[in-house]
Amino acid sequence: MANFTKEYFRMSESDVALYAHSRLNFFDGSAQLSCCEIGDGNLNYVFRVVDTVSGKSVIIKQAGPVARISDDFKLSPDRNRIESEILRLHQKLAPGFVPEVYSYDPIMNCCAMEDLSDHQMMRLALIEHKKFPQFAEHISTFMANTLLLTSDVVMEHKEKKDLVKNYINPELCEISEDLVYTEPFYDCPRNIITPGMESFIKENIWSDQALLLETAKTKHEFLTNAQSLIHGDLHTGSIFIKEGSTKVFDPEFAFYGPAGYDVGNIVANLIFAWANAKATILDSTKREDYCAYLLETIQDVVNLFSKKFLKLWEEQARTRVERYLGFKEYYLGTVLRDTSAVAGHELMRRIIGLAPVKDITIIDEEKPRLWAERTCLTAAKVFILERERIRTGDDFVKVVLAAEKQIGDY
Ligand code: SR1
Ligand code: MG
16 A cells, blocks of 8 residues: 655555545545546646545645646645645635645645635636626735735734745746746747747737846846735636635745736736637627626726725734835835736736646637737737836726727737
């Protein structure tokens, strides 16, 4: 029988069923366990274990030594510790918005957590054109709480520095430094480019010196601004959702970085859903209705986040310095500036880089697909170049509508 207490190995489905029986204090002795690998992410192995007698179930997530998407990425399994600890911290800071973690195992580099099979991955739900009217409320609370309450605005500075140390995450950060901030901006062999997009990308992205200069600035902001303990990969594939419930998971990229990184990722991924809807819903009334809902959601996410961030600041700012007149508005302005830049980077890197998103790759007709990619890249440029003026929900939506107008119909 496999020994789970001595040395790490990558578990098969049957190993995981045995592991759940012998190592988790979760199932009865009489349980009949079945196990299935259900992960479709780029990095890890995710197993669902079900007791066919009682119906009880659990998720076990194991980190491998290399990424699933490519052996190029050798990754410390410490990411599983970071993920388990951050989920527990997020549960304290934003109760109800994360799955419950039952255990973390530093030998097998795996954690056991709540099975959210009654929810759906948000990206897939948006591709099915479902609406979630409470999402903006939920995610803005999650982001305002987790980002402000882990910052120097609220935390005692030495305690905050302890967290900076504990969540140093060099290998996962390197992935974002390369895939988000570097590779989309030159003809990198790892980039995946849709046939028909080559000349658009060369002319509009790789040859634009002003844009390249701004990406150097935003990359160094990401490298050096230890502002908040960020989720670090807050796209719609890191969210489980159902009517009335939003659960954020997968915080293995967490580290102390710019708060706007999380907000910008949410905005960009809602724009991918919008581009998908524009390109795939044939009925014009349904299309315009769903697209309007997504734009309104983007607007609400930005505006509600700003409102909640300022309110929480008033309630929780720690010292007199943070209460000087005008400082909180100045600080929020820098977070929104970074939100804009990151929205631009996320849009670029999912169209040009190694890790595309299904919202776009699922568009199988050529013309709408090229339209979606060009529109996203056009908006992305503005988000990066004009980030100093983009501050409100309305500003974000106007960038999307202007890009749509500029590219025209497909
Ligand atoms: C090598 S990992 C590629 C991407 O998948 C993750 O979800 C992150 O977004 C990362 O950039
Ligand atoms: Mg992930």
